[in-house]
Amino acid sequence: MIENDRLISAESTGKEKFGWILRSGWKGSCPRCGKGHMFKSWLKITDRCEVCSLDYRFASPDDGPAFFSLCIVAFPLAFFVVWIQVAFEPPWWVHLFTSVPVMLLGCLLPLRPIKGWLVASQYVNRAQEAGSHVLWAQLHGSDASKSEFDQ
Known part of the structure; x- marks a missing residue:
């Protein structure tokens, strides 16, 4: 992940990772490269990043x-209403024209x-269910020796 022309890696501080997660999540940009799009519609996540080819199956x-x-x-x-x-x-x-649209x-x-x-946080923190790495690779036909986040 590149932030201000430098790589965000596992050695990056928590503050740097958190900033990257917030920026890429807010903009809907790829959590790996920061340039591609994360979404293909309002809430539908794209299959792959068009720039770095990050596979979003982990999300x-x-x-x-x-x-x-x-x-x-x-x-x-609700308390306000x-x-x-x-x-x-x-x-x-009055609630029909004020409270309902606001809610x-x-x-x-x-x-x-x-x-x-959430998707950027999963990628940056390499979050996946414990012990599921090999099964995940088998299900998706990917290389079990590589992390699902790096394929």
Whole structure:
């Protein structure tokens, strides 16, 4: 991974890795080269990076983006909506035009950067299930002697 013309490697500090993860996840760029695209549509991860050919089969953010979006955004927004109801007692249609769009946008907009951060974090930290390296190589027909992140 190249950051400011230098390689981010296993010896890089946690601060450098964290900065790289945040930048590549936010931009949706390849966590290896920083130039290619991570997404081919809103939340669909591409098969390979068009620049460095990173294979994204390792990426498995699963329900993480939805979980973090709900916990970080929806939960506080729900308290805000309840406060509006208790403090001002607006009619139901006010919530329809204010609370519902705020909740929808507040939960949907962060999904892509959160998913990008999770995928970049998996790549940078070489995160995979313990003991699954050989099985993963067999399933995907890849070289078991090389890390899945380096193929």
